[in-house]
Amino acid sequence: MTRTLQVDLGARSYPIYIGSGLLSDVEVYRPHLISQQVMIVSNDTVAPLYLDVVGATLAEYETRSVILPDGEEYKTLDIWNRIFDALLGARFNRRCTLVALGGGVIGDMAGFAAACYQRGVAFLQLPTTLLAQVDSSVGGKTGVNHRSGKNMIGAFHQPRCVIADTDTLRTLDSRQLSAGIAEVIKYGLINDADFFSWLEEHMDRLLQREPAALAYAIERSCRDKAQVVAADELEAGQRALLNLGHTFGHAIETGMGYGEWLHGEAVAAGTCIAARFSHDLGWLADQQVARIHRLFERAKLPTLAPRSLGTKRILELMAVDKKVVAGRLRLVLLKGIGNAVVTDNFDHARLLRVLDRCR
Amino acid sequence: MTRTLQVDLGARSYPIYIGSGLLSDVEVYRPHLISQQVMIVSNDTVAPLYLDVVGATLAEYETRSVILPDGEEYKTLDIWNRIFDALLGARFNRRCTLVALGGGVIGDMAGFAAACYQRGVAFLQLPTTLLAQVDSSVGGKTGVNHRSGKNMIGAFHQPRCVIADTDTLRTLDSRQLSAGIAEVIKYGLINDADFFSWLEEHMDRLLQREPAALAYAIERSCRDKAQVVAADELEAGQRALLNLGHTFGHAIETGMGYGEWLHGEAVAAGTCIAARFSHDLGWLADQQVARIHRLFERAKLPTLAPRSLGTKRILELMAVDKKVVAGRLRLVLLKGIGNAVVTDNFDHARLLRVLDRCR
Numbered sequence: 210m211t212r213t214l215q216v217d218l219g220a221r222s223y224p225i226y227i228g229s230g231l232l233s234d235v236e237v238y239r240p241h242l243i244s245q246q247v248m249i250v251s252n253d254t255v256a257p258l259y260l261d262v263v264g265a266t267l268a269e270y271e272t273r274s275v276i277l278p279d280g281e282e283y284k285t286l287d288i289w290n291r292i293f294d295a296l297l298g299a300r301f302n303r304r305c306t307l308v309a310l311g312g313g314v315i316g317d318m319a320g321f322a323a324a325c326y327q328r329g330v331a332f333l334q335l336p337t338t339l340l341a342q343v344d345s346s347v348g349g350k351t352g353v354n355h356r357s358g359k360n361m362i363g364a365f366h367q368p369r370c371v372i373a374d375t376d377t378l379r380t381l382d383s384r385q386l387s388a389g390i391a392e393v394i395k396y397g398l399i400n401d402a403d404f405f406s407w408l409e410e411h412m413d414r415l416l417q418r419e420p421a422a423l424a425y426a427i428e429r430s431c432r433d434k435a436q437v438v439a440a441d442e443l444e445a446g447q448r449a450l451l452n453l454g455h456t457f458g459h460a461i462e463t464g465m466g467y468g469e470w471l472h473g474e475a476v477a478a479g480t481c482i483a484a485r486f487s488h489d490l491g492w493l494a495d496q497q498v499a500r501i502h503r504l505f506e507r508a509k510l511p512t513l514a515p516r517s518l519g520t521k522r523i524l525e526l527m528a529v530d531k532k533v534v535a536g537r538l539r540l541v542l543l544k545g546i547g548n549a550v551v552t553d554n555f556d557h558a559r560l561l562r563v564l565d566r567c568r
Numbered sequence: 569m570t571r572t573l574q575v576d577l578g579a580r581s582y583p584i585y586i587g588s589g590l591l592s593d594v595e596v597y598r599p600h601l602i603s604q605q606v607m608i609v610s611n612d613t614v615a616p617l618y619l620d621v622v623g624a625t626l627a628e629y630e631t632r633s634v635i636l637p638d639g640e641e642y643k644t645l646d647i648w649n650r651i652f653d654a655l656l657g658a659r660f661n662r663r664c665t666l667v668a669l670g671g672g673v674i675g676d677m678a679g680f681a682a683a684c685y686q687r688g689v690a691f692l693q694l695p696t697t698l699l700a701q702v703d704s705s706v707g708g709k710t711g712v713n714h715r716s717g718k719n720m721i722g723a724f725h726q727p728r729c730v731i732a733d734t735d736t737l738r739t740l741d742s743r744q745l746s747a748g749i750a751e752v753i754k755y756g757l758i759n760d761a762d763f764f765s766w767l768e769e770h771m772d773r774l775l776q777r778e779p780a781a782l783a784y785a786i787e788r789s790c791r792d793k794a795q796v797v798a799a800d801e802l803e804a805g806q807r808a809l810l811n812l813g814h815t816f817g818h819a820i821e822t823g824m825g826y827g828e829w830l831h832g833e834a835v836a837a838g839t840c841i842a843a844r845f846s847h848d849l850g851w852l853a854d855q856q857v858a859r860i861h862r863l864f865e866r867a868k869l870p871t872l873a874p875r876s877l878g879t880k881r882i883l884e885l886m887a888v889d890k891k892v893v894a895g896r897l898r899l900v901l902l903k904g905i906g907n908a909v910v911t912d913n914f915d916h917a918r919l920l921r922v923l924d925r926c927r
Contacts, residue, residue: 286645286646286649287645290645290714293714293720293721294714294716297714297716297717297720297888298716300887300888324723325684325711325721325722325723326720326721327720327722328709328711328722328723328724328803329723329724329802350687352684352687355649355652355653355656357653357656357657358656361652361656361685361686362652362684362685363684363686363687364683364684364687364688364723365687365688443688444687528659529656529659
């Protein structure tokens with residue numbers, strides 16, 4: 210059974226297909242390819258597993274591929290440029306389509322290349338990690354990292370469609386699966402308390418990779434995210450809520466060196482820090498913080514920042530966050546499970562103390 | 569006297585101010601700066617001349633600058649990245665404004681950096697060459713070169729305003745002035761026969777840098793271009809007319825190595841080739857081709873491609889042009905002075921023969 214979810218963005222609306230065996234079904238791709246020229250962008254972990262399948266499925270097209278090294282540390286302008294080498298080497302024109310086959314990093318880089326090649330071409334997302342399926346595939350955020358900050362160079366560019374084949378999760382390593390679950394838990398915390406409860410009940414099924422449980426969690430996460438994005442495509446306001454755990458998380462990722470911590474792991478720790486700070490401000494009860502920590506722990510995710518990273522360094526890295534406005538740091542905090550808020554109304558000394566305790 | 573021209577693009581509309589002394593008038597900038605953070609992007613030729621003036625004018629803002637090497641050969645992803653180094657070094661947030669102070673290359677690079685920094689910030693254009701004032705400042709095309717093709721990586725991103733201070737043309741070297749006039753002549757050829765006649769009459773005044781003649785030519789060129797752009801912002805159709813001379817011209821620039829020929833020089837030669845091919849197809853009379861060649865010659869511009877570049881190499885380079893659709897090369901040709909058309913209906917052997925004669 211294929212679940213289809215429409216992301217509603219006016220002229221830029223697109224469907225997300227979720228189900229088993231989708232990668233090898235050419236009918237799913239066909240309505241979204243506008244010319245013969247198809248460039249598959251993948252990495253050296255995913256390509257050996259799925260490039261042949263996708264290539265064979267798209268045999269009727271003029272299909273080429275470019276394989277990038279796998280990992281967040283390769284999400285740079287230099288590596289990104291290889292996609293243009295491939296596109297220009299193949300003489301692809303502005304009616305070509307890029308196909309992102311991989312996790313969040315591949316989706317971000319291929320999407321950003323699509324945004325910029327000849328000032329904009331089409332792209333499809335074929336996310337092969339849980340994180341990419343629930344997060345990167347909704348919202349149109351694309352980009353690369355700068356050594357001073359994550360995702361600092363990028364564009365908003367919506368895919369023509371997302372094809373989330375749940376079979377790909379079978380080969381995903383456990384650490385990557387947990388990292389994806391971190392983002393799933395995040396949606397429950399932001400605006401879907403019932404989903405949070407569902408996750409408490411069904412976490413073991415997700416960890417055991419039960420297809421039905423995974424498909425349900427992916428669809429619900431995408432639906433929750435799509436709702437927020439549709440209301441605020443360019444992140445003028447409420448969309449910032451999706452960054453729960455990310456301001457702390459990005460600081461951890463950047464501070465540790467890209468690739469050390471997985472994005473989802475950093476988000477898990479970041480969300481737990483946000484919960485502790487919310488508790489410190491009197492917004493969350495003891496028992497709520499405990500439920501949040503417990504769920505991340507069950508998903509085998511970190512709930513503290515690494516001890517090797519100093520509090521001062523974390524604060525420094527947070528100061529370049531995209532949510533800083535007029536010199537004031539804004540944080541996404543919790544006024545309850547399923548009730549996230551954006552605020553710059555907090556005491557810095559207090560934040561420092563909480564950070565100190567969360568390492 | 570300041571001439572003001574509105575470029576009409578709905579929510580992305582913006583004014584072009586043309587006149588003397590504008591760079592040092594803070595009132596011109598103020599309505600377009602949305603926060604204190606201002607990053608001036610310039611090059612090592614223009615900065616010594618005008619950076620102090622602009623810096624002093626914007627003294628009430630938190631103003632920083634980044635100086636790039638001057639020249640088309642530096643319009644690369646690597647050099648472009650220096651703008652992000654500066655922005656992140658200054659901890660500028662997504663409400664900052666980039667100010668492009670320089671010619672077309674600086675406008676393209678700063679504009680593209682503005683399009684991508686934190687997925688999009690504001691920018692102002694302060695064009696200091698005639699070419700930038702009549703061309704780069706209208707239309708929102710931004711980007712950098714790839715070694716396989718000009719402007720292959722970029723975005724559409726409109727400035728908040730363009731401040732074209734005609735005083736800057738006094739310091740412009742003669743070769744740069746002529747290169748700008750090439751684009752001015754182009755507007756006459758595309759859709760403004762009266763302007764072409766005006767240019768035949770007043771070319772000497774432009775070459776002598778008479779302020780009134782320059783201001784008139786700048787305003788009329790911008791108006792002609794703005795009309796085409798407003799009707800087709802993302803180049804789905806008629807906007808391609810603006811590329812008269814550019815398919816041949818880009819091939820010359822890329823083939824010779826960026827920086828050897830100025831963009832305007834390549835466009836002049838490219839436009840003359842387009843005119844000769846149009847003549848060969850029976851679309852232009854002998855006398856019309858002669859008028860076109862004569863006007864470019866009077867402006868001290870080349871009318872032939874360089875002999876060192878082979879015909880085959882030119883054709884090869886033209887094959888990656890952004891106007892190629894479904895493998896067919898489309899060219900902008902002339903059915904008269906003031907009447908350009910886009911066509912893919914021509915014989916390749918014939919094109920080859922004309923190219924051979926135009927070297």
